[in-house]
Amino acid sequence: MHFALTDEQRELAAAVRGMVTRRAAKTDLRAAIDSPSGYDTELWSALCEQIGVAALAIPEEYGGAGFSLFETHVVLEELGASLTPSPLLGSGVLAAQALLAADAPELLPEIAAGGVVALAWADRAGRHRTDGSDVVASAGTLNGTATLVLDGAQASHLLVVAMADGRPALFQADVAAEATPAVDQTLRFAQVEFRDTPATLLAADFTEALPRLHAIAAIACTALQVGGAQSCLDRTVAHLKEREQFGRPLGSFQALKHRVADMLVQVETARSISWAAGFAASNGDDLVQQAAYAKSWCSEAFTAVAAETVQLHGGIAITWEHDAQLYFKRAHALAHLFGDAREHRARLRTGA
Structure with missing residues (x-):
């Protein structure tokens, strides 16, 4: 299997990243969180209307773009990197996939257009x-x-x-x-x-659809986790290059280089297993098993990387004004959402 994004997928990621960055200059993350909806509604509308993020995994006959869940995975990774709150996970992934599994497409055009x-x-x-x-x-x-x-x-x-x-x-x-x-x-x-x-x-019978839906939800979480872990790594490297101690950048100290190298390994391995699960969500191969592998690994990787981010930023990382504490909270929340690492490993052992 070739683990690399296509040119179109890279352009999709760049388009989402660019739009989020431009919008952040007007409405930052904390302003979006404090809004009545809990997310930037103008940004969400732009993402849906100009890029079509909510429509990616919805078939064209239901008002969607007719792509796969992996394209949505790419978008979620970008949104996870910036901690951008949006209804994409809850509405564009979970609700849409539930309706497709139930063969009840009436609400799919609304979801594809950005409705929640x-x-x-x-x-x-x-x-x-x-x-x-x-x-x-x-x-x-x-x-x-x-x-x-x-x-x-x-x-x-x-x-x-x-x-x-x-x-x-x-x-x-x-x-x-x-x-x-x-x-x-x-x-x-x-x-x-x-x-x-x-x-x-x-x-009337949603029994067979539930395990698949649970696996899709867990895999979507890993995309957010990988994006968040990558941002933690990038922010930590930038801080160590800028911050000086004893007349030298912190990044020049070998002990800190080793810790950052460990963070890099965790991010890259998490991305590989998350992408493998994302491909499984698109083609249906070993979906439940791949979800268990990815969710257990990515949960622990993001938690570890976020903790190191706090440590390597020093005291500023635990202040309300710094974003490190937001990534730390995101890591712990996603680690438990749709099953923690222990639960998914138990699922692998029992084959359930």
Whole structure:
């Protein structure tokens, strides 16, 4: 397998990077986080209208661009590098793939155009389960609680995985979601309470689709992790070149060079395994296994690189004004989202 981006994929990455950089001069990361939506809506609109990031993995007959999940993977890596908050993971990946799996394409054109559709499928304990849900469907209504709904409070439509007749099914429901605080402020979660909530059935049996959807979610997370780890490395190298101690740049000290070299190895190995999983998401080969390999490795790599970034930046890294603490929080949040390293390694051992 040839692990390299095509010319078109490199141009896609450069276009996203350039647009994010230009927009940051007007609205920085913290301003986007503090906005009512939790992300820069003008930037998101531009990314969707001018580059089509939300439409990449949606078939053309449903208003999409007809590419693959790997192109979305490339975009997520760029957004992860800048910590750019957006609905791409929750809406453009999870909700879109759930609708495709359910063969219910009605909302796909809206998602492709940049509309936000959320997927509720975590139980009360915050587990994105592949064996069901705490939400139960009966006589066309839903009851229960769903947590960790990505962009749920900002969504115009809500998809719900609920138990119906002893098996998971997919529904669409119109219900308000309550935003919940998160350690990583660049990710927006919500909790949804269902109390005899009317719902429309989209797929009566969603059993086989759930493990694949969980794997796609985990793989998408690794793209964000690789992008964040690369940015941590780049920022650390720049700091060590500029900061002087005893009349010499910090980067000239051999002990620090070794630590940065270790960071580089972790970033590059994480990128290789993440790309391998991204290709698997596009062609379906060993998807669940590749997701487990990638999520376990990338979670620990990003966590380690982010910790080293804080250490090598010194005391300034733990101040609110410096971005190192944001990457550190992102690393720990993504390490647990859609399964931590231990859970994915257990999945490899058991073959589940």
